[in-house]
Amino acid sequence: MSLLDCPSLAYLDSINKSELNSHSYHVIVHLAPNTILNNEIYRTWMKSMNTTHHLLLDETQKNIHMEAIYRYQTQLNYIDDGIFPLLSYHNILKEFKIPEPVDNISYGFTSTRIPIRPTLGPDNSKLVTLQPQNYIDILLAxxxxxxxxxxxxxxxxxxxxxxxxxxxxxxxxxxxxxxxxxxxxxxxxxxxxxxxxxxxxxxxxxxxxxxxxxxxxxxxxxxxxxxxxxxxxxxxxxxxxxxxxxxxxxxxxxxxxxxxxxxxxxxxxxxxxxxxxxxxxxxxxxxxxxxxxxxxxxxxxxxxxxxxxxxxxxxxxxxxxxxxxxxxxxxxxxxxxxxxxxxxxxxxxxxxxxxxxxxxxxxxxxxxxxxxxxxxxxxxxxxxxxxxxxxxxxxxxxxxxxxxxxxxxxxxxxxxxxxxxxxxxxxxxxxxxxxxxxxxxxxxxxxxxxxxxxxxxxxxxxxxxxxxxxxxxxxxxxxxxxxxxxxxxxxxxxxxxxxxxxxxxxxxxxxxxxxxxxSGRASPSNKNATQLETNTSRNIASSQQ
Structure with missing residues (x-):
């Protein structure tokens, strides 16, 4: 298994020259912006690698990483939907569907698991899903x-x-x-x-x-x-x-x-x-x-x-x-x-x-x-x-x-x-x-x-x-x-x-x-100290101009 962080295409040349290409991997986890992961040059390099699975992690995937914040907000929204609006991705996540992998390339999410033994593919069975009605039922109970x-x-x-x-x-x-x-x-x-x-x-x-x-x-x-x-x-x-x-x-x-x-x-x-x-x-x-x-x-x-x-x-x-x-x-x-x-x-x-x-x-x-x-x-x-x-x-x-x-x-x-x-x-x-x-x-x-x-x-x-x-x-x-x-x-x-x-x-x-x-970290409270510090700050700020 390899974990690869590629923030820009400028790193691709050094990646190509590294020892990565001389090894085979069960899975490579790619940490990169979406623009990099979908770049043709990067995709070509990925396909050239001797690996079973590529798992992509970028900023575009919307899934739940902490169910509790959605549960609390759903319950508070039931009390007052003006003061506690539903979070923006609430409806998207409620109907969340995992995209199908293409070839041996798939996206990773919060709670995606990769079994090492046996050597299976990425497992998304533990992904959390929103259950808004269940949260309300708990509240009303x-x-x-x-x-x-x-x-x-x-x-x-x-x-x-x-x-x-x-x-x-x-x-x-x-x-x-x-x-x-x-x-x-x-x-x-x-x-x-x-x-x-x-x-x-x-x-x-x-x-x-x-x-x-x-x-x-x-x-x-x-x-x-x-x-x-x-x-x-x-x-x-x-x-x-x-x-x-x-x-x-x-x-x-x-x-x-x-x-x-x-x-x-x-x-x-x-x-x-x-x-x-x-x-x-x-x-x-x-x-x-x-x-x-x-x-x-x-x-x-x-x-x-x-x-x-x-x-x-x-x-x-x-x-x-x-x-x-x-x-x-x-x-x-x-x-x-x-x-x-x-x-x-x-x-x-x-x-x-x-x-x-x-x-x-x-x-x-x-x-x-x-x-x-x-x-x-x-x-x-x-x-x-x-x-x-x-x-x-x-x-x-x-x-x-x-x-x-x-x-x-x-x-x-x-x-x-x-x-x-x-x-x-x-x-x-x-x-x-x-x-x-x-x-x-x-x-x-x-x-x-x-x-x-x-x-x-x-x-x-x-x-x-x-x-x-x-x-x-x-x-x-x-x-x-x-x-x-x-x-x-x-x-x-x-x-x-x-x-x-x-x-x-x-x-x-x-x-x-x-x-x-x-100890020793309390702010001075008298006005003379305040004025002295104010004047000192003005001098420092002036020197920055």
């Missing part, structure tokens, strides 16, 4: 869900009809809503903000973000990638930036496929990303340099908001004029980063649009009074909610927020709606939201059941317009009934934890180890 959904269905449908009349931009697409590492229900961080029909602002870009875009948009993915004009990375953690190189590479390919002239991605990021980015490009990119693909803007340059152009041609730098023009061109009259406490150089973001809408995004952080002040009266707050209420000790040590703390930020910010995001994968299916503690010290050990009229839970592949938010908030109890077993398990764990007064002292070893990991 849950009596807790059935009762909750039936009681709310009529009201939700009425709210849906009202929301349709108010659909406009921004459109928010959640691509990743989990933290740390991916799970089946939740990829790590990534959110698309459609500013208008031709401009998209990407918030965070974890590994797998490009794949999530292709799941959601299907054949429209190239167009979507080309419309991502701006990207924002809040801090230097892999679950927020690990997919950026791959996305930018696919974005450039999208421009080429569409026949459009390439436009640099305007990337708002921590200053240290420049070194990381240049190393990635040096290692992996054989055609373009880092500075050919992106225009860097340091987050700390925007802590005072967008530059004002009162002195064009005078005190304003070329960079300030460039930024003002770029953001003005998409209607953003306000864009401000806020230094927050998480790791070094971590920032939150506030966007304000000339059409009247506004959005605040926390990134990863503890509660921040500066962020609360900057985001006053926004339409929507997207706030990290890594831990459940009751785990404030862990949240503080890891410089994150609990769900109750995130909701409290929204209240103090006077945000119209708060969307909870960035959940620990211990809450991969459903975060434990229903109960919070009162702030009143005299009742601090009592629990209160609360109805969060302006709080909703984010899921991967969730599509939200501002007019959908009232309905999205009403879905919270339905989600909890949908995953009732998981919710009940978390409830029991919380009860056991509260019945053990020294629970946290027994777990200090974990807290201390994570404290050491995070």
């Amino acid at each position: 849950n009596e807790e869900f059935k009762q909750t959904f039936t009681a709310a269905k009529q009201q939700l449908q009425a709210m849906h009809e009202i929301a349709k009349t108010g659909h406009s931009y921004p459109e928010i697409i959640f691509l990743g809503t989990g933290s740390a590492c991916p799970s089946k229900p939740r990829n790590t961080s990534g959110i698309l903000i459609h500013i208008n029909d031709a401009n998209i602002f990407l918030l965070e870009c974890a590994e797998g973000t490009t794949g999530q875009i292709r799941h959601f948009y299907g054949d429209q993915s190239d167009e979507i990638l080309s419309h991502i004009r701006f990207a924002y990375i809040s801090h230097m953690h892999a679950d927020h930036l690990g997919g950026l190189y791959g996305l930018i590479r696919q974005r450039r390919r999208a421009f080429e496929n569409l026949g459009h002239k390439y436009e640099k991605l305007i990337l708002l990021c921590p200053n240290k990303y420049v070194d990381v980015g240049r190393k990635q490009w040096n290692y992996f990119s054989d055609k373009h340099l880092f500075d050919d693909d992106v225009h860097i803007v340091f987050n700390r340059m925007l802590t005072n908001g967008l530059p004002t152009l009162t002195h064009i041609g005078g005190e304003n730098t070329e960079e300030e004029i460039f930024l003002f023009d770029k953001f003005k061109s998409i209607g953003l009259h306000g864009l401000q980063t806020v230094l927050v406490e998480h790791i070094y150089d971590a920032h939150a973001l506030v966007l304000r649009h000339i059409d009247g809408w506004s959005l605040a995004f926390s990134g990863d952080c503890k509660q921040s009074s500066d962020f609360i002040q900057a985001g006053q009266n926004v339409d929507v707050l997207i706030h990290e909610s890594t831990f459940e209420t009751g785990l404030e000790v862990y949240a503080s040590q890891m410089r994150h927020c609990t769900m109750a703390q995130a909701i409290d930020v929204g209240r103090r910010m006077n945000a119209k709606y708060t969307i909870l995001w960035h959940f620990s994968q211990r809450y991969a299916k459903i975060p434990f939201l229903s109960e919070t503690r009162t702030e009143d010290e005299s009742q601090k050990n009592e629990k209160q059941e609360q109805k969060f009229d302006n709080v909703c839970i984010s899921f991967d592949f969730m599509r939200i317009h501002l007019s959908d938010l009232p309905r999205a908030c009403e879905l919270v109890p339905i989600f909890e009934s949908m995953f009732y077993d998981e919710w009940l398990s978390m409830k029991r764990k919380q009860t056991r934890r509260e019945q053990e007064p020294d629970y946290f002292s027994k777990n200090t070893r974990m807290i201390e180890s994570k404290r050491k990991f995070m």
Whole structure:
């Protein structure tokens, strides 16, 4: 067996001169673009090889690599087909048929097997197929869900009809809503903000973000990638930036496929990303340099908001004029980063649009009074909610927020709606939201059941317009009934934890180890430090011009 990676025809000459041709193989697996695999020269060489089977793997084959994401989306779509549209390839995959092999050449798919002994051909018997009706039947077999959904269905449908009349931009697409590492229900961080029909602002870009875009948009993915004009990375953690190189590479390919002239991605990021980015490009990119693909803007340059152009041609730098023009061109009259406490150089973001809408995004952080002040009266707050209420000790040590703390930020910010995001994968299916503690010290050990009229839970592949938010908030109890077993398990764990007064002292070893990991990496929070770093960043940015 041989595994052959041929990214372009330029490699064919060296392949011909290699020892490949002097051996016989049971199977050769070809990793190459579709244009290469169907090239006449490459096909002629393939036929000249002494092999029993050729298995082709390229970017065109559409089959299921993870059934769970289609199962969850099908069930969520049953609840609300506006907020949870079916994934783009749903209908294609539902009727998926394996193409017949030609001669000894066949295509490989996820779960294709190649038996070594006995020496049989490729086996596709284990390929996963979609069973949409079965997923719905499983959902309806849950009596807790059935009762909750039936009681709310009529009201939700009425709210849906009202929301349709108010659909406009921004459109928010959640691509990743989990933290740390991916799970089946939740990829790590990534959110698309459609500013208008031709401009998209990407918030965070974890590994797998490009794949999530292709799941959601299907054949429209190239167009979507080309419309991502701006990207924002809040801090230097892999679950927020690990997919950026791959996305930018696919974005450039999208421009080429569409026949459009390439436009640099305007990337708002921590200053240290420049070194990381240049190393990635040096290692992996054989055609373009880092500075050919992106225009860097340091987050700390925007802590005072967008530059004002009162002195064009005078005190304003070329960079300030460039930024003002770029953001003005998409209607953003306000864009401000806020230094927050998480790791070094971590920032939150506030966007304000000339059409009247506004959005605040926390990134990863503890509660921040500066962020609360900057985001006053926004339409929507997207706030990290890594831990459940009751785990404030862990949240503080890891410089994150609990769900109750995130909701409290929204209240103090006077945000119209708060969307909870960035959940620990211990809450991969459903975060434990229903109960919070009162702030009143005299009742601090009592629990209160609360109805969060302006709080909703984010899921991967969730599509939200501002007019959908009232309905999205009403879905919270339905989600909890949908995953009732998981919710009940978390409830029991919380009860056991509260019945053990020294629970946290027994777990200090974990807290201390994570404290050491995070030590020395907190962002400075005083304004003098912020101003000093802002001035330093301006000098660095000027030197790049």
